[in-house]
Amino acid sequence: MTAPSASLTIGQAPAVQCRGLHKSFGEGDARVHVLRGVDFEAHCGGITFLVGPSGCGKTTLISVIAGLLDSSAGAVELFGRNTERLPSGERIRFRRAHLGFVFQQYNLLPALTAAENAAVPLLAAGVRRRAAVDRAKALLGRLALGHRLDTLPSRLSGGQQQRVALARALIHEPRLVVCDEPTAALDHETGEAVMELLASTAVHPERAVIVVTHDSRLFRFADRIAHMDDGRITRVGHGGAAAAPDAPSSPHPPDPPSS
Amino acid sequence: MNFIALRMLTGDRAKYLGLIFAIAFSTFLLENQTSIFAGILKRSGHPVVDLTDAEVWVMDPATQYFEETKALKDTDLARVRGVPGVDYAVRLFKGLPTARTLAGRFASCTVLGLDDATLTGAPRRMLLGSWESLREPQAVIVDEAGFRLLFPGAPLRLGDTLELNDRKVRIAGISDALPQFVNFPIIHARYSEAVQFQGRERKQLTFVLVRPVPGVTPADLARRIEAETGLRARTTGEFLWDCIRYYLRNTGIPVNFGITIVIAVIVGLVVSGQTFHLFTVENLRQFGALKAIGVTNARLAGMVLLQALLVWFIGYGLGTGLAAAFFEVTRHNIPTRHITLLWQNVVGVGGLMLLVVLGASLLSLRRVLVLEPAIVFRG
Secondary structure (H helix, E strand, C coil): CCCCCCCCCCCCCEEEEEEEEEEEECCHHHCEEEEEEEEEEEEECEEEEEECCCCCCHHHHHHHHCCCCCCCEEEEEECCEEHHHCCHHHHHHHHHHHEEEECCCCCCCCCCCHHHHHHHHHHHCCCCHHHHHHHHHHHHHHCCCHHHCCCCHHHCCHHHHHHHHHHHHHCCCCCEEEEECCCCCCCHHHHHHHHHHHHHHHCECCEEEEEEECCHHHHHHCCEEEEEECCEEEEEEECCHHHCCCCCCCCCCCCCCCC | CHHHHHHHHHHCHHHHHHHHHHHHHHHHHHHHHHHHHHHHHHHHHHHHHHCCCCCEEEECCCCCECCECCCECCHHHHHHHCCCCEEEEEEEEEECCEEEECCCCEEECEEEEECCCCCCCCCCCEEEECHHHHHCCCEEEEEHHHHHHHCCCCCCCCCCEEEECCEEEEEEEEECCCCCCCCCCEEEEEHHHHCCCCCCCCCCECEEEEEECCCCCHHHHHHHHHHHHCCEEEEHHHHHHHHHHHHHHHCCHHHHHHHHHHHHHHHHHHHHHHHHHHHHHHCHHHHHHHHHHCCCHHHHHHHHHHHHHHHHHHHHHHHHHHHHHHHHHHCCCCCCCCCCCCHHHHHHHHHHHHHHHHHHHHHHHHHHHCCCHHHHHCC
């Protein structure tokens, strides 16, 4: 076990580096401090888990990292660039080019087929529809969805929808993939399968993957686990098989899933 | 991204059809009502337009419009003729007697008594007979609608007899006169006979029809006649609008049609606005996901506006098609003839409905533009 906020380097320089990150919502008496000086790192070539009880600030932290929210204080650097200092338009372009997202509720467009959904980031980047959909079909084939390419999300199972969402997150070969509770809406077996797919397809020497989860049974997929509580990173540890809850000599029992 | 916008729109079939129906219904209602409104108002000026020989109408200063007149003195004709710039000036009588057929049918009629010598103001569009037959004794020309009203079921024919103020006249021609505000039969006769079709009054000259000499504009001549005679002189265009304005000011027509038009706009705005709003709200997470992925607000606005334009195009096209079909059917009926779908109304309603749809989409777009993309991380 390492000390809180201690650096635990996997691969080269951190892809994501947060320093003294604060985020609060509201004004005056209604002001709520969600992030209270977070120091956090994620590295390319591995999966960093962000775990902690509900309301501890995980979602806010990844929202700030992804540039979807501005921090109140502190700095966020992605691949050496302070993204919060980028002008709005450039920040959107940066996000479009370098970030991929996997959401808990998939957030697939219900009117688009699986292949079209997976192609959305390419379409947003201006790739022609046919080329984008062809690339999406190839990727979905690798994710074992080659037989559901033209199926609407409503006709896909939860696991299949999350695989489409995974394809959407990876189609444009982003350098950072942010996954918010990617298995929360799935049964354990399907969740495991999705995580295995994520680990096998998303991990890349040039890419960092951050996964927010409650499910301690998935810790074995992590290369690095950052524990968060009350708006702070309380400790950072190694993942892998030793982190799994059923490991015989687990050095650090996982946090219980919060409600 | 355009195809995504269109698929998002058409993917929700119920709302998509609801939007199109709302726009089509509003378009139909607006085009229908505004065209009928314009058609009725045009009818109020048809007697003026139909009389193609006059460029200036001279009347008593108290006369406001065609249907309600105060007669001039016979000497006024000579006074008008004496105004410099007058090429010719002839008299016109307008009366509203009751015509009876030998079969006992009767109807109030608009009788126009034309200058005996020149027949200035005679109907130029004839269906049967010739306007020159008015020179024959006891000859009148009846318009088609009037003939069908007085002789229901009979084919158009000449020679039938009418009785006007105990005087028998013969139908010597059937004209295609433009319909007037009230669907009275329109009877043309010579002045000397027409004045006898209703009870004798001291003064009977209703209008003096004037044409200017070349080089003098009708407007200049009208002002000159007013200055020199003290009578009211209006160009054909001015008198047409006098008639229309009279009905606008003094009847409930504008209010009644205005209410319908306002309702149509409100229905279009509320239904399409509400549906657009629901559509957008239900897709907020999808819009949030697109924002998170890196789709700009400008692109999202473009997508919503594209959806609005498509709905407008289809709904407006359907509504206009329905309105055109409606008027194609009704314009052949006697009571509703010459009430047509005006291109000005089609263009105007198109613009109005475009504003309605854009307004509705902009209202819902606001939710998308202020949407925080972090919403996608909330379970």
